Amino acid sequence: MTVPGLAEAADRFDRALAAVDTPAATAVIGELLDRGEDPVAVLVEVIAAAQRSVGLRWQRGEWPVAREHAATGVSAAAVEVVARHVRRLPVTRGRVVVACAEREWHALPAMLIGHALRANGWDVTLLGASTTTARLNRYLHDLGPDAAAVSCSVLGALPAGRRFIEAATAAGIPVLAGGSAFGPDPARALALGATAWAPGAYSAIDAVAKLPAVVPAASPLPAAPAAEQAELEQAHQRLVAGLRTTWTLAADVLVDAPVVVDSLQAVAKDVLNQVLHAVSAALLTGDPRPIPETAAWLADLLAARGAEVRLVAELGELLAAGLGDFPLARELVVAHWAGGLVGTER
């Protein structure tokens, strides 16, 4: 559905991003807006599209994390150009508070949604990366918005996302959930008590317009898995420390690596956090998919960095063994971790 003029601009923007050339990138966006392109289309089809390829370049090991961040900084400057533009448009609808849950440091997706809603006449208050529930609460009571939108792109932010949903719905405020951590369908968002789910900016605009004025407080989560998730969170550091000493992600398992960008040790820390967050997400939402998805993601990540994929299976076994005190979590890992491997050994 890309508009012809936008495709060419998107190419130029992509090159500016790859070159970390902020003036060039913001110039492309300024030109598009000046010639009357829809700000939402600019956000989605130019900036978000380029940003997705930035993430892929990191995952494939082509870019170190700092370069990914540098490119993201250019995207943020480009988004700011759109923000200045949409701020001049009239407010014709109610108020929406858009926030990243705690542990969610990717502020860009929430900014995109916020500016897209602003472009559609909503009065938007954007709370930045990793917002505490106490801070969100204060804004909800001060502003009395018509809706709250919560963004979680990392699985580790989902428990805090649930606390956001509790805070908003306790005040009767409907919640729109979005971001890749919620997965490809509404299942996780609705399991956590969100009023609606949207996979992107266009659908977020539709969904916010259709939200009810008042919602009941979110129902409690199923008690047993929620209790186990809380305990898992308490034990997080201990479990990570245990896995770090037992998982043989070390130099001797590296095959001849063409591109080893970030050190595998650094990646390992992220991986172990991520894996435990996936287990937490599965417990909280009743959706086991985060577990095989994380195994598959890890297999890709290691393959791109020249490490042996058997390390994924090893981690699954260590994880299951380490989760002895967490029967539901252990069961999820045993049942679903290998599913992610089967998918990658084609």
Add this chain to the structure above:
Amino acid sequence: MQPGTDAPATTGPWTGLTERVTGELAGSLNLRRTALRLLDLLCPAFADWAVLALPELRSGRLVLHGGAELTATTPVTVRVDPDTGLGRVLSSGRTEVLHVAEEDGTALDAMIPHPRLREEAAELRPADIVGVALTARGTTIGVLVLVRGSNRGFPAEDVETAERLAARAALAIDSAQLYEDRTHVASVLQAGLRPPELPELPGARIAARIRSAAEHLDLSGDFYDVHGAGDDWLLVLGDVCGKGVEAAVLTGRTRQSIRTAAYFDRRPSQVLTALNTVLYEAESSRFVAVVCVRLRPIGDGSSAVASVAVAGHPPPVIIRAGGSIEQIEAVGTVAGVLPDLAYREVDVRLHLGDTMLLFTDGIYEARGADDFYGMGRLVELLPAYAGAGPEPVCEAVEQDVHEYLGGRPHDDMALFAVSWGR
């Protein structure tokens, strides 16, 4: 789920509704949301149509919440007749039940002081219209107006139920009004204490972050500011003693003093000397740590000179485009405790792609599981961000410190980064 259907009907048709009003209205301290929640609980089960009439304390006008559109708010500026209908409920605190006669709209006129809302109610061909006082903590703060359509009047027991509901709702609405009044005062006072919007600097890019110890208050003892024009800019980052509201007020005064001093002389040493004198004379025991950087391009603009002076503040670090880290050796006494201090400036060059990072002690003194975050971790983290620009540098440090904290409480934290060139 409809109100009243979730409880056994042994004690009347509206069992459970009073409890729901109490419970669910307690969830919000926002007046508009509280009104919305109440109307949503009442309509359409208990009443076919309802508005909440709430006189505003500040403006004296009456605001009608609800009607056919639950989310509507309708301000009414005409005076409400104190001798009939709505006015009488407001002044007496006593319920009025009016029967609406077919060809005669006087009951609606008396209770609904707005033509559009009156029309909405009239369309229901109502039998009865009831005005119930919302009385909380000894004062009648508003009126709940309820309408039931034809063939469905208000029997006496339902009027009693309405009074019970109104008593519960009034407490929640009064609390929300009190909170809103305080919030208004606080936000007006706070507006001058918020971090400033960053200007665009020719030849340089800047970014800043503040995270206050009391994150829910958005009030910090750390601050940053940018002054200047053309090719001469002053970048300021500082930290006043204490935290929370008291610190934020001192922050505001400090920022203002620096702004005034910089108007006369933009040399960092002179700005700090002036600040020290002003604070020493005005504040007996309060002190402020500040770092000032004056930034000016050299020659064709491919590099800049940064003149740095500090008052009891950690000096900035430079992340060179090539990845090396330089710590600037600048020292100076905190401002505000000793008279007649002089400050020394250190000049450093910034070349294309270099980033200078200013940070407050909340960063390296962030307490993790067993130790401080420390300068060592900061210096180790930064080389990877060489050439990345100011925004990614601030973001990376903020995130890394937060992960290190692992959910523990932290002090105010502020970061300011400037990158020369793009």
